[in-house]
Amino acid sequence: MTGIGIIGYGMTKFGEHWDRSLRSLAVEASLEAIKNAGITKSDIQTMYVGNMSGGSFAGQEHLASIVAGSLGLNCPSVRCEAACASGAVTLRSASVAIKSGYDIALVVGVEKMSDLSGGDVASTLMGAADSEWEGFTGLTFAGLYAMIARAHMNKFGTTQEQLAQIAVINHKNAVGNAYAQYPFPIKIEDVLNSAMVADPLTLYDCSPISDGAAAIVLASERIAKKMDPTWLLACEQANDHVALHERSLTEMKSVKLASKVAFSKAGLTQKDIDLAEVHDCFSINEIIGLEDLGFCEKGRGGKFVESGEIEIGGALPVNATGGLKAIGHPVGATGIRQIIDLSRLLKGKAHNKVDGRYGISLNVGGTGATAVTSIVGIENGKV
Amino acid sequence: MTGIGIIGYGMTKFGEHWDRSLRSLAVEASLEAIKNAGITKSDIQTMYVGNMSGGSFAGQEHLASIVAGSLGLNCPSVRCEAACASGAVTLRSASVAIKSGYDIALVVGVEKMSDLSGGDVASTLMGAADSEWEGFTGLTFAGLYAMIARAHMNKFGTTQEQLAQIAVINHKNAVGNAYAQYPFPIKIEDVLNSAMVADPLTLYDCSPISDGAAAIVLASERIAKKMDPTWLLACEQANDHVALHERSLTEMKSVKLASKVAFSKAGLTQKDIDLAEVHDCFSINEIIGLEDLGFCEKGRGGKFVESGEIEIGGALPVNATGGLKAIGHPVGATGIRQIIDLSRLLKGKAHNKVDGRYGISLNVGGTGATAVTSIVGIENGKV
Secondary structure (H helix, E strand, O other): OOOEEEEEEEEOOOEOOOOOOHHHHHHHHHHHHHHHHOOOHHHOOEEEEEOOOHHHHHOOOOHHHHHHHHHOOOOOEEEEEEOEOHHHHHHHHHHHHHHHOOOEEEEEEEEOOOOOOOOOHHHHHHHHOOOOOOHHHOOOHHHHHHHHHHHHHHHHOOOHHHHHHHHHHHHHHHOOOOOOOOOOOOOHHHHHHOOEEEOOEEHHHEOOOOEEEEEEEEEOHHHHOOOOOEEEEEEEEEEOOOOHHHOOOOOOHHHHHHHHHHHHHHOOOHHHOOEEEEOOOEHHHHHHHHHHOOOOOOOOHHHHHHOOOOOOOOOOOEOOOOHHHHHOOOHHHHHHHHHHHHHHHHOOOOOOOOOOOEEEEEEEEOOOOEEEEEEEEOOOOOO | OOOEEEEEEEEOOOEOOOOOOHHHHHHHHHHHHHHHHOOOHHHOOEEEEEOOOHHHHHOOOOHHHHHHHHHOOOOOEEEEEEOEOHHHHHHHHHHHHHHHOOOEEEEEEEEOOOOOOOOOHHHHHHHHOOOOOOHHHOOOHHHHHHHHHHHHHHHHOOOHHHHHHHHHHHHHHHOOOOOOOOOOOOOHHHHHHOOEEEOOEEHHHEOOOOEEEEEEEEEOHHHHOOOOOEEEEEEEEEEOOOOHHHOOOOOOHHHHHHHHHHHHHHOOOHHHOOEEEEOOOEHHHHHHHHHHOOOOOOOOHHHHHHOOOOOOOOOOOEOOOOHHHHHOOOHHHHHHHHHHHHHHHHOOOOOOOOOOOEEEEEEEEOOOOEEEEEEEEOOOOOO
């Protein structure tokens, strides 16, 4: 197959931006991406804006027009939402638009989770779960993922130390990342001794509440081949029930379905992949993600983490720039940030160096109801 | 050009559904559309869900997975949002997917505005305006449209009686519509004497708060030509600034841009159009919409309404099934309901009879920041 060109990208620092609005974050990332692509605003033919809960967090829906208007653009602009997978679902929607005939699309994901207009973050985030079956009972996302972690531990012998190791590796990888919210190293004892949020998940097993934006300019092959892009060889989505009681606790069917299509479209297998961005909203999710992407057997994720293979220098560096855990997780931006970091790593432009031709990303919405698997290559197709 | 087939549709009654959830409304409309199309659920390759504020109204984001899961589907499902134009933006997104290669797409728009989980309707709806420049000041949507109405009256001599006439015609057209929230006739005195909401707009100048869902099955030409569809000859979107102070009060640039592309893609002009669905969230918007769609000169909308040409039997029946005013306005569903009603009218399946080959719809988000103009034909292309 032939891919879609990633011809430019830009992002804000992820963190707490008490003096910034949703709009200003989205515009900063968009303008940087446009500049990085070497195009002008008028080259943009269509726009996609990813955001989970601007309405609840900031009193602002209609964000596709807010961003288009602020950029002075009148082209079609569409907001897409899929909880914590909003970023990748938005990128995929733009890739569908390119396949339908557009030449250049701007994609920007943004979330502003501090300085709320009303409500509280934990309740708003429960809009990503099933409000009637899960939110109604008073569950939080940490609670949902704690049940998943406990089930994985009981079924496969996964240990709290293996979960903690995820946080240690991701924090280590973030050191030196100018965009990261928490670019400092931690020790395994720090994780194990940090406050218990929802047993067995401690504070350091959880990704933070963040503000930030990330933007990408996508281009058709016709345009991109004249530039120096990375290539989006696949960007595939699958969906499943939202409520956890209707699914497996220890396996994400959506990830398996999306990945199968992604590998098939890219003409690649797991063996071809050199690096990965795997959604680590909670440490357990990175372990299950690695299993369901097919990088290790079901139940062996904990051992795979322990083996050191996911560290920089290992067979499959994972979250080599810090992951959601240490870079931060402004939910609408994360899925786009993952693709930017794969592009930077493949081009040798990230703060850490990783050799490779192909990177894969997994962005998950809710506890697995939405999954998007993308494959990025340094060349357009298999080489 | 060739179009995309509208091979099935379904909708719930619009109104106050105190005993129904967001999910159950969306599923009812979806299942009816699937049945009406004569397909099975497994034929659906991709899904799009339109919804403005499930997060604020019902504590439920991630609605694309909620609906996909409830239908037992694992295909890609994307929620799109564009305030009161969410429905048509979602339909357009599905049409882009069909152009990219999908054969069958389910599109469902839904909103549940009564029985809220928190907040109030007027504040949540202000998420469709600019929260920093407009919501912050305490403005409501009726207030914004009142300023637009007053400006149109001052500039062009539009009268309160002409505004009221919109409500009278739309209520008359809703009589006998089994899906309508308010299927009863009203007199011009009823409008003029009803409670003043925001001068010059009275209660009957305003569309109601509604619950409801509307769904359409779209198919590629290859599939649709074996069926008995209507044809989506164009579905075009344009965007503009959200805040009213950055735009004209009396003209919607987004409508002019979207309509120009729609007429061009369909190979038609205003003279070819036999009936119209024009977004009447407030009566003034139907007048400005008719002007900016090019059916009368700028400023002559009031006179055009007075002429009787927009009534059934006139040159251009508008909102022949009742409009947002009398059918109701569950914001995520409206843009899809408009296309269903054009299809029903063109096929002679609506409660009112209107002759014609081509219908046009205008769905507006906010006070004109998003516009989608669609053209539906009984045959695939100009005849």
